[in-house]
Amino acid sequence: MKSANTPNTEQPEHPQTTALPDVPPRDVTAGLDWARDDHAVSIVDGRGREIARTIVEHTAQGLRELTGFLARHGAAEVAIERPDGPVVDTLLAAGVTVVVISPNQVKNLRGRYGSAGNKDDRFDAYVLADTLRTDRARLRPLIPDTDPTVALRHLVRARKDLVNQRVTAANQLRAHLRGALPAAVGLFKDIDSQISLTFLERFDTQDKVDWLSPKRLGHWLAAQGYSGKVSPTVLHQRILDAPRGATGAHGTTHAPITAGYVAVLRTLTDQIKALAEEIDRQLDAHADAHIFTSLPRAGRVRAARLLAEIGDCRARFPTPESLTCLAGAAPSTRQSGRSHIVGFRWSCDKQLRDAVTDFAADTVKTNPWAAHLYQRARDRGCDHPHAVRILARAWLHIIWHCWQDHAPYNPAKHRALQPYLTPKTEAA
Template structure:
């Protein structure tokens, strides 16, 4: 667990700084001295030998600090392995910083490398060195993001399957609570067309449901009425052709469901072995995957977020204020870590169903006229202040020590 400060020294080592403009195939490198004059520049390939050449090039010129636009990847790994200080400057910042050196606004990789190096020289008090999370946290982050991607793919495939079935077999749509549920996929796999579904009677459907362990609350007669009451699907040779398309969608959906389950099991094991698991699993309605996402996106490097405000800003749940003269606008914060924002708002939106304090904050935001997403961001910001203190102190969330929650409970008890 890391808590080292990531503040930069007043002057860079050997009075030189470097900037790297990252690209897919090659990278532009620029080195400037303490007066902002270009000392050297080069291009290196995105290969093992190219990254080795990059490290040697920086070493020959005495570089100890490097500015770059992204916080991860093979380039970062190579720089950190060489014991170099890495400073991340976002692409949006670089875009704005180009105006320092001219008004043309042209995009050039070599020029951007110079901008990065010179900004690292001039803006040191506002920059922070990258302190990476532990390997366990990085691995958990990759697993959680991969699972999220697969879930999004499953949603896309399910929507495609639904649109397809509305044309060829409408009765299968809405038969069960979720089209991508296990019982729904099993039903469509067995009855891929209207002709096959016509064989069913309430008794036969009841027997099939019992065989497949159906645990829903709908009576088989009601489900059969849904099948017969829906518009008729295709029959005949055309139905057989369309059934092949149905099976193709089902195969993709089944594969996605299987891999999501596999990743979920892996995430559970990784979370259980993590030293910070007790902090995030203690949050209300955090579950396993949600707690793992929060931990993975916030990380375990305490020095990365010296204040709860810094965490809230990066998560995009703190508004952006712009003021000029008498005009003042408080707007949505677009520049943020969108993975972190998604994890935090997902947790906050569900926490209101289990935590009275969260429910009250959400209700107050709604009563002030905010829509649901805005109210959830307001609640997420409040939760991040709580999470930050638990995270910094390495303690689990305890409702009995949550003073705002206890005051609300006391007021509710008195009113009762």
């Protein structure tokens, strides 16, 4: 019996193939166009004729009607535009095969059935169903990740959203202080740091800041447990050098605005910390944690984000190239006649690309192989984002092999890294 604190090392079970059968069960396919309040459903037969259509509400009763409608018409496969949500969960729970066709693909597929290009939910449901019938060789059924991975994905995405909100709130506070209290803007390194927020709670107007002297500021910093990396004298000189803010009644009217931004930032910081702690706890219990935490500069939150966005279904990415394409790290090639264009891959999993490029960009700081690969790209004229994507593509090949083998990253087995670790011996 495992204790509650023992990491889970059992590997999740996933099917080893993701191919659809050549012919759909009972020669019937269905398409579902997702909307906020209701969903259009279309069912076509083996000759592409629509044999049934309906609209179901996005309610518990409506989802029950959906599965009943599919069962009555023998539809065991449904094409849909998104890979998650209550509708997908309901279909999977009912044993229905779900095939995801992206909205960009559906937009292009409309041209098959007419040149008008009009958007209609019922028509899109038919397009989805018929595409599932005709393009089976290139489509793959959705294989959901395990519940721990899905839960971790929700956590890391929620934390990222809160971090973005904190950046926005910090920028708003900084813009407000430039007119109300400029001395507080560059006083400490970060406007949203704990010491900076505490300072603004105590000294929220220019009149209160004017009361400070180097000695008084030193006593206040000591009471707050300030690390002392910058002396009170230097900090006080920054106050004197800054433009003066609003004073008197005018300054007092700005104080509640400052307090509002400070309160928002404190709340966001606390919630980000709470989510990070929960991410850390769930990461420890995940079967693939040892793979992603072993990567250089991965840390805990970044490792959890990589794990959550890549997932734990190995069959979804049979080759490293399939992973790099979905992550947007592989370029998109267009060739026609003598024209050969290699460009940015717009169609990809944006969350996965952001997670991978964030990781790759930071490895330049400590990994000499990564730093050399990045610098070579820059020397060829690539800008920073392009160079990071090149490096991310290289890292994804390594991550893919570690992930498929359930093995942590081992620098000693990274052959491309060894020349940068072994000093070159000078010829005698």
